[in-house]
Amino acid sequence: MHFVPVIMSGGVGSRLWPVSRETHPKPFMSLPDGQNLIQKTFLRASGLDGVSEVLTVTNRELFFKTEDEYRKVGSEHTPLRYVLEPFGRNTSAAVAAAALQLNEAYGPDTLMLVLAADHLIQNETAFSAAVNKAKEIASQGWLVTFGIEPQYPETGFGYIEADKANTLASGYRVARFVEKPSLETAKGYLEAGRYYWNSGMFCFPVGLVIEELREHAPDVMETVAATLAASRSSQGEAYQCLTLDPEQFIDVPDISIDYALMERSSKVAVVPCDIGWSDIGSWNAMSELTEADANGNRCEGEVLVHEARNNYVYSPERLTALVGIEDLLVVDTPDAVLIAHKDHAQDVKQIVKQLKANEHDAHLLHRTVYRPWGTYTTLEQGHRFKMKRIEVKPGASLSLQMHHHRSEHWIVVSGMARVTNGEQEFYLDTNESTFIRAGHNHRLANPGVIPLVLIEVQSGDYLGEDDIVRFEDTYGRVDEQ
Structure with missing residues (x-):
């Protein structure tokens, strides 16, 4: 039986702004140990027993960056497959597209393990054991979800109620899914002992999930199938890739797999687990990964504190000093600084909404922007000029x-x-x-074996990134102009 982990990498992580942005989202944020979440997810997935390949569903603009991150942690020994979305259409579309691809490649008995690219799991031994339990139940004809043993009455997560009268191997039949509760309700769930946090991880046979989606969300299946039929495939040395057709994909309903299927099907089971799971859903959660000093301050970077307590500071690129403040989140990046009270960590996403409404590109880009060929960093800009630092990978070429x-x-x-x-x-x-x-056709390439670094000085009436006409491109971007 084939077994394929499916990594879904589509979220922006707006509550982790200003580090997480649309072109450099949460899965690519570096953690204190130097790895990022998508690297950790790939290593966790590829290290499981019996993996046939790893399939990643992501935005097509993040494909080359994802490939780079996988390569850094040794992906060359794992068969890779990608499904590239032109824009987000929620998790039901991602699951359906992956299932149809795997059904064609390996058949309906294939087990797929659905993982989010931006979750942290710190007990990988317990995770592996939970996956084996889920595979056993799924192979018996169930859609399996992973329920996290609740540690406290959390109001920011959905819950799964287990029907403990219906035991299935090492799990239970699901009685119902519950929306994010009030604090009092969450306390009751904790005391009841049959409620679990909904992790958003799943395991099921490919044929079963296709069959159940056709029954409970036929509009999702029909539109995704039509998209796949109109999409183009490509193959590299180390991967297979399906780029979804945008004209068809726009018709796919924007709905989560929970709403589309898991809450409607009668064939859903839960495997309870305690795996050190966190969705890293806010700066408060991120701060827990850094050790606190004697006054409860957690600091990343060069930080000085005086009479300050219980703060979190992220400032990797310049000196930051705190004096006489408490319970604050301070996140410093080259072009934006966030200062928030810890009690309002969830409200950071409201700033991102304002940036979008004001058409400010700080929700979209960092000063350093990743491209398939390397990076560029905006150093300074003003009336009729812009200065960039450009770094081109060995052997790479711009269009x-x-x-x-x-x-x-x-x-x-x-x-x-x-x-x-x-x-x-x-x-x-x-x-x-x-x-x-x-008006001159031009191209920049790095023929060497070390990175090419140059300074580019632009001058003109308009310096926007959309003033570009591509004639040839190694990365298939000509048809996007």
Whole structure:
């Protein structure tokens, strides 16, 4: 029997702004140990017994970044498959697309394990044991969810009520799913002993989930199937990839797998588990990963404190000082600072809503932006000019492109550049430079084995990132223009 973990990487994590943004969302946030959540999820998934491959459902703009993160932790020995969404359509679409792909690849008896890319699990031995229990129950014809043993009366999670009169191997039949409760209700759930936090992790046979979705959410299945039929497949050296067709995918209902299926099906079971699980859903949760000092302060980066207590400070890039304050969250990034009371950690997402309403790009981008070929960092900008630091991976190349409204001056800081400028192609070494006039086709590539770093100075009437016409592109982005 084939067994495939499915990693769903689609959330933005707006409560973790300003570190989490749409182009660099929560799964890619570095934790105190140096790894990020998507790396940890991949390692946890690929290390399970009997894995046939790992399938990741993510936004197509994050594909190359995801591949990079997997490669850093040794993905070369694990078969990889991707389903790339043009935009988010919630978890039922992701599950349906993955199930249809796996049914075609391996057949209906395949077991799929659905994991979120942005959850932390600290007891991996207990997690592996829980997965084995879920596989046993799922192979008997059940849709299995993982219920987290509640440690306290949490009001921010949904709950699962287990029918403890109906035991299934190492789990129970599910009596019902419950929405986020009030504090008093949550206390009652804790005392009752049959309620569990809904983790959002699942295990089920591919054929069964397709059958149940067709019964309980036929509109989801019909539109996802139509999307897959119109989508294009590609294959790299280490992966298979399906890029979903946006014109069809827009018709898929935006609904979670809980609402679409798990709350409606009569074939749902729960495996209770205590696995050190956290959804890292706020800066309060993130702060728990850092050790507290004698005054309860938790600090990441160079931080000085005086008469300050019970604060959390994230400031990896510059010195931050706290004097005489208590119970605050301070999160410092190069272009935005968040200061919030710990009691209002969940309200950070309201700031993101305001940024979107004001069309401020701080909800979308950091100063450092990741691209398939490397990164660029905006150093300074003003009237008619912008300065960037560009880093190109060894062997990588930007697209052959042209700008209508801006010219560019490139100065190589380290490495070697291969430059196409109009009809000319030439090389630039460290400390050499060239000028790209507006309207000229141009391309930048790194032919070397070390990163290419250069400074780009743009000048012109309009310096927006959308002033770009691509003619050729290694990463398939020409058709997006």
